[in-house]
Amino acid sequence: MIQTILCDLLGIEYPIIQGGMAWAATAELAAAVSEAGGLGVIGAGAAPPDWLKEQLHKTRLLTKKPFGVNVMLRSPYLEEIMEILLAEPVAVVTTGAGNPGKYVPALRELGTKVIPLVSSVALAKRLTRSGVDAFIAEGMESGGHIGELTSMALVPQVVDAVDLPVIAAGGIYDGRGLVAALALGAVGVQMGTRFMCAAECTIPQKVKNFVIKSRDRDTVISGTSTGHPVRALRNKLTRKYEEMEKNKAPVAEIEELGVGSLRLAMVEGNIENGTVMAGQVSAMVNKMQPAREIILEIMGGARNVIVRLNDQVV
Numbered sequence: 001m002i003q004t005i006l007c008d009l010l011g012i013e014y015p016i017i018q019g020g021m022a023w024a025a026t027a028e029l030a031a032a033v034s035e036a037g038g039l040g041v042i043g044a045g046a047a048p049p050d051w052l053k054e055q056l057h058k059t060r061l062l063t064k065k066p067f068g069v070n071v072m073l074r075s076p077y078l079e080e081i082m083e084i085l086l087a088e089p090v091a092v093v094t095t096g097a098g099n100p101g102k103y104v105p106a107l108r109e110l111g112t113k114v115i116p117l118v119s120s121v122a123l124a125k126r127l128t129r130s131g132v133d134a135f136i137a138e139g140m141e142s143g144g145h146i147g148e149l150t151s152m153a154l155v156p157q158v159v160d161a162v163d164l165p166v167i168a169a170g171g172i173y174d175g176r177g178l179v180a181a182l183a184l185g186a187v188g189v190q191m192g193t194r195f196m197c198a199a200e201c202t203i204p205q206k207v208k209n210f211v212i213k214s215r216d217r218d219t220v221i222s223g224t225s226t227g228h229p230v231r232a233l234r235n236k237l238t239r240k241y242e243e244m245e246k247n248k249a250p251v252a253e254i255e256e257l258g259v260g261s262l263r264l265a266m267v268e269g270n271i272e273n274g275t276v277m278a279g280q281v282s283a284m285v286n287k288m289q290p291a292r293e294i295i296l297e298i299m300g301g302a303r304n305v306i307v308r309l310n311d312q313v314v
Contacts, residue, residue: 010113011091012039017041020069022045022262023045025195026055040068041070044072044075052081091113099130100114100132117169119138125162140170142192166186167190172189172191174298176305177189191298196208196285197212197287212286214278214283216283219282220233226251226255232275237273241257262274
């Protein structure tokens with residue numbers, strides 16, 4: 001069995017966190033991952049407070065194991081979301097797109113672990129002073145909003161720069177990725193794209209098929225000119241982004257193009273005009289699987305890698 005301090009910190013069996021993908025990481029997926037021994041995470045994204053309340057209640061009906069909520073700190077409902085999480089505490093809150101510092105004391109007082117996502121060493125160092133419990137160092141291979149560094153470069157630098165546990169994210173698909181992350185000094189991994197095709201993930205089948213059919217170079221980065229680059233699968237919308245950025249369209253017009261596009265894909269199934277946020281490992285996802293099968297496959301693969309490496313080391 002492969003256990004790390006992340007397992008003890010979060011009360012989970014395996015050092016695997018499911019990414020809190022907005023509109024994709026719902027109660028069904030989060031509960032299934034937690035039941036399988038990882039940490040399931042509900043993606044609050046820009047969803048309204050009532051949606052989050054419903055997801056929390058549904059998750060608690062489906063599992064008694066620890067689960068978390070990912071909070072996007074740029075959400076228009078941020079204050080209401082935080083009020084809910086203080087009234088109905090969860091085991092873990094992961095955060096993105098900002099500094100969770102003002103909320104950390106109240107969350108930790110309730111026993112909630114706070115784990116921000118970072119894409120640079122400078123941000124990790126700054127957030128260390130806010131009293132968080134760990135970091136998710138996410139490389140640019142990931143789907144969604146990305147930074148500039150790859151996981152291979154970012155993770156060991158963050159590990160060396162802070163005294164808190166570091167979880168690796170971005171470009172991780174199987175047991176090989178888990179072992180590589182551990183070798184870089186991480187205590188576990190966060191995986192999003194792999195779980196998009198979990199049987200329990202509620203995104204439309206059309207979106208899952210789009211991921212399964214994707215090839216190694218089918219993800220593209222849009223929105224670089226706005227300062228908020230996003231990785232997604234290439235489609236009609238990303239080509240429109242490319243055209244607008246090539247023609248130096250105003251930032252406001254480019255950002256307006258993306259409003260509501262994630263929900264359009266992940267809820268309504270529009271894979272041409274919606275944003276299908278997915279990472280570079282999309283091409284490795286080739287079938288639908290229950291969350292438990294995914295996790296056991298990752299852990300079994302990791303053990304096999306370790307055995308093979310032991311045989312190679314003299």
